[in-house]
Amino acid sequence: VINRAHFSEAITWRRNLHRLAQPSWLEFYATGLIASHLTAWGYEVKLGTEIFDPSKQLLPPSAERLAEEYNRALAAGIKEEFILPAKGGYTGVVGILRGTSPGPTVAYRFDIDSNEARESQEKSHRPAADGFASTVPRCAHLCGHDGHVAMGLLLARHFSENRAKIKGTVKFIFQPNEENLSGAAAMIPKGVLDGVDFLLGGHLGVAVPETGKIAIDVHSSLAVTRSEVTFRGKPSHSGTRPDLGKNALLGACAAITNLYAIARHGLGPSRINVGVIEGGSTWNVIPERVYFKMETRAIENSINDYMQAKAREVLSGAAKMYDLKLEVVPAASCPSGHNSPELVAIGLEVAKKLPWVKEVIPDIAWFGSEDFMLMAEVVQKQGGQVLFVLHGTPIGGGHHSETFDFDEEAIYNGADFYAAMYDTLTSR
Amino acid sequence: VINRAHFSEAITWRRNLHRLAQPSWLEFYATGLIASHLTAWGYEVKLGTEIFDPSKQLLPPSAERLAEEYNRALAAGIKEEFILPAKGGYTGVVGILRGTSPGPTVAYRFDIDSNEARESQEKSHRPAADGFASTVPRCAHLCGHDGHVAMGLLLARHFSENRAKIKGTVKFIFQPNEENLSGAAAMIPKGVLDGVDFLLGGHLGVAVPETGKIAIDVHSSLAVTRSEVTFRGKPSHSGTRPDLGKNALLGACAAITNLYAIARHGLGPSRINVGVIEGGSTWNVIPERVYFKMETRAIENSINDYMQAKAREVLSGAAKMYDLKLEVVPAASCPSGHNSPELVAIGLEVAKKLPWVKEVIPDIAWFGSEDFMLMAEVVQKQGGQVLFVLHGTPIGGGHHSETFDFDEEAIYNGADFYAAMYDTLTSR
Amino acid sequence: VINRAHFSEAITWRRNLHRLAQPSWLEFYATGLIASHLTAWGYEVKLGTEIFDPSKQLLPPSAERLAEEYNRALAAGIKEEFILPAKGGYTGVVGILRGTSPGPTVAYRFDIDSNEARESQEKSHRPAADGFASTVPRCAHLCGHDGHVAMGLLLARHFSENRAKIKGTVKFIFQPNEENLSGAAAMIPKGVLDGVDFLLGGHLGVAVPETGKIAIDVHSSLAVTRSEVTFRGKPSHSGTRPDLGKNALLGACAAITNLYAIARHGLGPSRINVGVIEGGSTWNVIPERVYFKMETRAIENSINDYMQAKAREVLSGAAKMYDLKLEVVPAASCPSGHNSPELVAIGLEVAKKLPWVKEVIPDIAWFGSEDFMLMAEVVQKQGGQVLFVLHGTPIGGGHHSETFDFDEEAIYNGADFYAAMYDTLTSR
């Protein structure tokens, strides 16, 4: 049982994080906050390239942005020793606590990045009214990852204060860049999941809009693959010699229309979207270059593979149509996944007994994507078990909306569930 | 000067042809009518594979259609000896008259095929009122080639009656299949243009809607290339497993839209059209096969080549998009072309002096296509000269319309112009 | 229990039907065969416009085809009195047997039409080897409806021979035109389902490829809507004045591509297909008219409605793009549907006890469409219950393939299951 006395401090952590929201690969404040506390509480702390493979840093920020956010963390009081290893955007923290007796390795994964979006500054929006709305331009925690960090820290403190009960190893994985689905892929090659027997994680608020509820078997997550697509042709004056151009925009339009027209798969849901486009130079020049962001999703990895294979055909066909060069750069991807039935069964039992639980929702179809599933795949392949749950809380305005907010009780509840799971997993 | 006494017979020929309209590769009646008269008038007559290369017979008719029209010609009184060589659809006639003194080879080209279309049977339509409307289902002379044949025969008779004046050689080329632009290409490989010094031809009614007018320098004809395009994919039940299909219709739609979007050429007019489409099997099957007819045109051969090259890119890109097999079968083509300036100058002089001429139109931009231009190209390459003119006549309802008709005076006028040209060409 | 002695006659019925395959609205032979037997067995028989609303006869056959198939039935020995009421293509039969004691109205629905497709005449194909392959050009029973008719007749004979056990009313609905999903809609307005308490039906072979198996709860059928779409523009010579045309083909291509691109629905599977296209006149004319067949499907009626609404937007937008006239003619539609849980439970119990049953498959997701579901919707709305099952049999070559065949034991098994259901339904 998590000590209620520490809860107010967890709220402070959360609000400070909220105020200083930093997005993917730029979570220096969160990294420093976590690392300094875990160190103080006796955890073995790993940072930077010990836990982060720079070759997997997709869509890296500019040097300018890195410097800006790094300095913002320092200015907020983070000691540089805790973020120096992360300086190139190699954010995230792993904390390890070894028990006094043998037992399994139980890992908890929490994501730490903010969104790149503006938060409401209206007084009707609680974070604004209570003075902890984001102060970082165009960045804000509108998905609750600030709450996830606070939940993780509250849990980590609990274990450090109950070290005698630890059997085996407890591992905390504070993962950067969940929003672009790329953080898990950057940590895995460095062995952060080696030896993990149980991996637990969750999300607050999604699909369970009431405090005191918890959903245990979150299934039907979607595999997702994102790419940056560029068509390159040849400019020409569109008034005098349109025939000398190679029109990258016509290629892109042919591609995009036909991407959406890829045949629906007969064996399960699939999705495709082109979310952003830009290209061309001016009115009277045949567009030489068009860039767009494309993603596919599907209920099964194999169906997502189908979407990707078809998308490649459409893209290369469109390039051929207009004699264009095609570049497809991977931007993110994560698999679909499923909880381990054994852990689902344990989770249902554990949740039922918690005093604050009003309702245990046995299962829920999610249709979202989470790069937790990439870690899940690795753990399950090595014989471990995984569980991803949803922590109930009402939310203001929907995930990613500018008025997103949540009930901070969810921080306590989540940490308490994870602590109880630990007790059961180590007492069998 | 053409003997006016023969004109009524020319009208009879024209009306019989009109009544017995036969389209491309099926002009058995015209072939027999021409061959029997030329033979009677002392011409050396060539038929069938002597003047027709079977390997160039694009879009050949079915055996059934060949038999039907062959028998129709026999039933109308044609002696089989004159059409037996043409039995496989190798229609057309070349007639040669050698003079008594040396001189140039002057060739006249007349096209002989009907359209594949229905003629009006209303009494307001003169051929119907006067009893010579087409009796052949779905076939009719709606472009005046029946008049061209009559004009050619009237001229041929004139030469045979004035044989003493012939210097060098007179050659008549009665060409099949102008409507599908493929007859000239079938005759040329057999040497019908060998040694031709002057080639003359024309069309009645087009752009000169008044009897007694004649246009001499007809320029700006368009090069044209026609193809039959087929996309082949894979069928699949569109309700249960749409993902297993390869959709030939989506490929065709991508191709067609983007064919029309090929960039306009900066150096001159170009055209593209997909005129006919068909494909698919039933409601709930992904279409396996789609077929369409495509043509490009342009003011210059090089611009038509540009259109063809771009069209090939679009077609193969669309095939790649949907993993389809692509087949492109040539259906017809002819170049753009231009009259020889020397013959234009002579033509202007000659026309001015003819008694029936009300107005000589020096030049006219045509924007039509004619496979005369393929013959013109060959003759000009071998050092000869060519002239293509337009014979004035009002026309009922436009070329190819079901009420097309013309003033039969144009038959006399055309023959008379050609006879006068001969006198000048051999008297220099 | 169905009397095994009658089985060989059922096989004869089936094979005669197979030999004389007639498709939608032309099932004169089946109508006559059924009507004559039901009459002989003491049923009240209803025919023609008593059970068929002519205003609902979508895609009616030509007068020529009607006469041809009507005469074919007469020539095969059908007495005209049994098909005269169906002469306009108002095919189908309803047979009613009233019991001697009160009880529910139990209705059985069997579909009777053949496919419009060619059957294999190879000796490796059993119907050909055994001399009962279709003798009707381009028509064949490749979906097993001939077996359905035989199953229905075998069952009807059983009831007539066990009339003393009938409580309430037994009703047989032999429905025409299931293949185009339009027969149920033509019968319902005439009250054929009035008072029906239980409606039973099924299909042989689909998804249960083994004799002795039966699937009880067939769910996830798809709603479907079919339309014939025509775009009409204006022709123009594509060489001289392409600007004067209104290109129906460009409109159709824009429509078709974007129809497939309609956003996948987030709440369940949807489908769209354009299965057939044709249009245009010739190479050098801007296509004036293009016609295509379009269908949408979805797991829920509401999702199918979504697809239809979006499709209408796409079609009318494409028409506006090219200033075309748009005509959308309904061709068929049927809802998705679900079995009544009470009947599923009874069906599972009944099936388990039948001696020939090797395995009862509790439920199966179908993803097919059936206009039984339109009848089901009506019966359920009036408070009745419905059950649609799948009768196991291996099939040769797949439904609708030219080598489709089935194990005739399925005829006996199906009738036997329905007879057993009756006993249970009337003994509760």
Place this chain on the structure above:
Amino acid sequence: VINRAHFSEAITWRRNLHRLAQPSWLEFYATGLIASHLTAWGYEVKLGTEIFDPSKQLLPPSAERLAEEYNRALAAGIKEEFILPAKGGYTGVVGILRGTSPGPTVAYRFDIDSNEARESQEKSHRPAADGFASTVPRCAHLCGHDGHVAMGLLLARHFSENRAKIKGTVKFIFQPNEENLSGAAAMIPKGVLDGVDFLLGGHLGVAVPETGKIAIDVHSSLAVTRSEVTFRGKPSHSGTRPDLGKNALLGACAAITNLYAIARHGLGPSRINVGVIEGGSTWNVIPERVYFKMETRAIENSINDYMQAKAREVLSGAAKMYDLKLEVVPAASCPSGHNSPELVAIGLEVAKKLPWVKEVIPDIAWFGSEDFMLMAEVVQKQGGQVLFVLHGTPIGGGHHSETFDFDEEAIYNGADFYAAMYDTLTSR
């Protein structure tokens, strides 16, 4: 004859302008330079809203940009009195010199704006080598308008020094914003062309790449219309509920592809281009808004009107397809036009007699667009005559290329031709 002694000063003006390149609506330095000299030379000078209709200021610059360039001009020594009236971006100057005897009003039009593009700073580029390359970020005179201004000032000084010879009125129209084709439209409503009998203008370098040549009858300019197009739909999460979105990108793609597919006009060249696109927010959101720049061109105003009418149909059809809001904002337009035959004849005579002229090119087909033609249309409608010529000079690297340069002799030659024209026009 222009006084050669003033030529070196003209070069200085040109180079200062080149160094301080300012683009459309921001030509404060040019405005101040011109206004101060004309004032000094005794011209009546009109500025700001006297000659500029603010309601016609299409695509106005931001307040920030206005301030930046205004201050840049002040910093370069321009006295504020000469640019204060232009402060809102109302740039341009009209200078009037009235003669001592009656005569016609002869107007000269020169354009003054730079391009928005980077100039080469390589030493191989003469302006860079000689120290007068542009110092304004992303702005440069790469079209020679700096030379046009110098030519105009040299001519204006000539008239002021030969005032006794002036008959009637000389008017100088220094027009802003030719690059976006919007300056003429902003000046005309203020009456700058009232009473103009002759309007002369020209361009240096285009199509006449040799000093000492001049082309007199520049014809076949293209009418052009530019618009900013925005489609607005509705965002939705593309993974969970794609069906709730309205996809502005699919609408834009349908529009763009079909814009390029608008049928070629049979009566003359037409063009269409979409030169720039941008839209959407992120990977997994259905794009809510897409913006693009579209232009049409044609040899005749009526054909440009055809392109615009068809484009509107395509745009509104695409909007309807995806239930989008469509906004089309005019961005620029100018007509095609033609010189007045009388002035062409005079121009040919005048040019022949100039000592520096090596070759007079009688006529040239241009296929470019110029908003001079809007002024030409107005002058011709009020009974005046116009002449637009091309001044020969080699150019480095092509118009709008980063190494554009020209032979400054063209400045003298152009002014000298205009001066000679004046003598002839006033001596008839």
